[in-house]
Amino acid sequence: MNTIGRYQLVEKLGQGGMGVVYRAFDPLLQRVVAVKLIGAIDADAQVRERFFREARAAGQLSHKNIITIYDLGEHEGQPFLAMELLEGQDLQQRVAGHTAMSLARKLELAIEICEGIEYAHVHGVIHRDIKPANVFITTSGTAKILDFGLARLITSELTNSNMMMGTLNYMAPEQVRGERADHRSDIFSTGVVLYEVFGGRKAFEGDSFGATLYKILQDVPEPLRNLDANLPSELESVVEHALEKSREARYQHMSDMLADLTAYRQQLLLSNSPAFGRPAAEGGRVASDPPRPSAIGAAPGAMPGFGSHASRIAHDAPTIASVPATPLPLLRSPSGTAQASDPTDPRVALPPRTRRPAVLAAVAAILVLVGALVTWVIRRDVAPVPPAAQTRADESALATQQAIATGLEQASRALQAGDEAAAQQHADAVLAMSPGHPEARRLRERAQQAAETVTRSLTSARELFASGRFDEASRAAGEVLAVAPGNADARRLMEES
Template sequence: MAQERIGRYMIKRTLGRSAMGVVYLAFDPVLDRHSAIKVMTTSGEIDEELRARFFREARSAAKIRHPNIIAIYDMGEDQNRPYIAMEYLEGDDLKTLIEKKVFIPFEKKLDFIIQTCRGLHYAHQHGVIHRDIKPANIFVTLDGEVRILDFGLARLKSSELTRAGMIMGTPYYMSPEQVRGSRELDGRSDLFSVGVLLYELIAYTRPFEADNLTGVCFKIVSEPHPPISQFLQGCAEELVQIIDRALSKDRDARFATGDELADALKGFQQKVPIKLKELRPKVESIEAEFRKLKSSSTHLIDMDLVQPKLLEVEESVTDPTATVITQGVTLGPLNDYGSLLLRQGSLHQRLEAVNRTLEEVSALAELFETGRQQFEKGEVDPSLATLEKILSVQPKNAKALEMQEACRRLLEERRRPEQQSNLNSALSEALEAFNQGHYEQCLQAVSRAFEFDPGNAQALQIQKQASEALQRQATEALQRQRQVEEFLKAAQGHERGGDYEACSRAATEGLDLDREHKELGQLQQRAQQILEKRRLDEERRARVSELLRVARKEIANNNFSSAVRNLNLLLQLEPGDTNATTLRQEAKAVLSARRHKTTRKASLVVGPVLLVSLVVWGLLRLSYHKESPVQSNLPSAVEPKPPSTAEPASAVQPTPSKDDAEITRGLEAAAKHLAAQEYSQAVSEAAKVLELSPGNSEGERAQQ
């Protein structure tokens, strides 16, 4: 298989990828050397501006030759693929070294930044501004030399290729003027990025961090960076000033050139050994404080209130990740200024945490002693309460947990007789409830039994039986529910069909299974109301029929008054009955004819009696007037009206009946009582006549 080529270069393997392309290790057979080939990769046709930007990188770097800037050998295009051939380097970029936290002596870190500043100063002098200084673009070779990579965003001062308003660069390392999109950038923008790089290299954190890139950009433009001393306590003031000046928001306040920044760092680098000597006693003092605290906190360690590891000081060890870049340097934190600063900061933070912890646990130590004394006196409950306070602060305190368990065992021994009694009581209650069929109550009693003896065999057996019984009840309840639904369905069908007796029976049977079923109750009520109405209607019709039968019989027997009374009752029950209405009219007509006949017969007897009564009444009134001149207030006597001699209107000639004889007898009796001045008896007899013959004129006059 033919080896892949790009131009005259033979591709060996892939070295890495960037935003604009892929970097390959390649061999140049013409010059007999290895090169790094960067090939522009795009999808579809290559944008002309991207092509221009790609080749601008080559031209920008090719026009400057400096030991700290990667060398460009060649550029060209192969099958519409632009490429750049450049110096092949072995080593790592600073991004990799920072992420792996490879030990790099502090003087070496300063040296990397100094070399970067020298290379940028040279580029700036030749009118090239990099605009994308970041850890990934600073390469450190195996012999510790720095190369500035990737001039893909570089701009010649005279170039107009950058689009107006376009922000180009990596946000975390951009200068405020880059963030604002200014086109008037100069070398001081690159030096701001170098300040960010220095900050991250020595503190392992970036000066501008936020949850999103918008927040990062806002902080770069508007907020001051955290002082480097916040992460490197005791950091030399000279270094603080260098970083603060490099990260100034105002570019006029920054270092004017790369050489100026490099010289400032070089001057501080020379003072590092002195700073190291000044710093070492401070670190040793903190370490001595740890040893002192550990010695005085033995009792707290015994109580498990403080972990021994908290008071231990890590010993300094030789860094196992040493590489060629650390050659010639005595390794170990105590021999490196940067490592010692980090150690001092870490120890100081730990010391503050230890002091806070000791202050917190001092009160717990007193509680611990109180709990121990309470336990020894047999005051178990108070001891448990004290231990709870300790465990609320330190839930995993082994000593407190051990003492708590001892208290519980002692309580268990004390409570065993009482627990047995309570257990027996709960089991007895469970059995009684089971025998009575109260299975839920039984299970509740079993639960109480388990509180005293979780594995009690008898309680387990009762629980099993009660659960099975409840299951059976549930099954039966489900069956009943289904039956109830069937009765409901049947009752509803009977109601729709008008069979209310069957509806009532089905609803009643369903309610026997479920007394609280609302729909069945309503169905039963409606059906029974309709059935009751039907029964009353039937009774009414039977009564009407019976009254009609009796009335007809009375008429047949010439008892017309009785017939009228029965017909009146019938019409009260059935007001619109035409047969009863007609029959009553005929009966009344017969009675009316009889009254006229009876009146003629009675007038012969009643006339004289009424005459005597009038005479007596007149004499009484005369006597009264003679005795008293005052006009009498007594009512005037009722003048008897002569009986009518007209014939009755009805053409019906009834035969005499028992009622006629009774009427005649009553009138005669009333007349006799009047003659004998027995007025109460006369009124009574007249009332009887009117009862047999309502509206009888003779009876009414006699009564009056």
């Protein structure tokens, strides 16, 4: 086989339970892509239609933390996806290789994973199979969520024990019981992934299939701080909340979980925590992180999750335990840098050994006088800041920091409550105090996206309801409620549909 659709196959990158992935070339757009030929799809027409519907929905997602789907088609009766080609390694390989990561790096990965999933939820797409093998870390350090739209196929492949066991460890209790999964199931699975990232081992792992099922349904994982005493209790609490057995007791929206993670990151930044003391390297890495594996030959780590190429990824460090990070000063004073002595400087020039002691004494006296004069000139020209003025400046800076933190919290809460307008106002207030503030900009963008989604989905729900397509109207109203839980119009349409 040399082609799939219009794509010219270059090499096979890997094979797993869901199909085969190839590096391919798109002659139309003149670019290299990844082509995934789906092999695990049911012949049932309804299942195939469901797959294509969800794959098309996934193809509409455009977010930096979600892999981009370029094309969808069929080849000799088998569906295929053409996607962006990624280089790096998946999170499963990173954890299994015990790659050391700083707390800051783990937190950034957690936030990126949640941002990608939250974006999908806002657009009405549920993943249903969040696991480390479906999170790819590119060579630039960006987390990308894979396989949106494919997880539905797993339900028809439960007899494949290898596939099931690879997924089972990360399933929510309701999925294990055979109940319908919703966005809160993704939240549970994300919590399991983050438990593994922060703790270095799986949250639920038994000696057998049945033992693992029992642990998911009944057991509470060992506290994360027992596995890593340096882990902040705030992060342990976030993961524990996501892992509640009852979906009603967990975070109700991924935006809630994301808000807690970003609030904690902001708290660390404002407190100048050592965890964020090292400046980020290129690609978002923290300086204490190990180097990422580079591509060997033709992108050895492209498209993760397949055992046939896992050995081609180099693993860096011996442990995934948190690496203590020592803060580096952001600014260095001139005295903090060693400088070579200037032989022409009269303060350090030594008289020849042949001079008489009297001459030496005279030179020493001159040096003392010169030193005193220089000190007097410096002190005269550089007037010290009055203590009162310094205190006022410190108080003003502290007040600004507190106002920024409060504004971010208010924007986040408004967004969680579905009040996009208020969220934008609070974010704008922060940007007025700190132009370009990344967290405020992110919150404002999320509020704008949410407002657009609410308007679009609510309009669609009304039109569908008016035409008698009540099931579709209910789904569209559900998209609105996923973003704005308090939207009365959407709730009414949901109840009447």
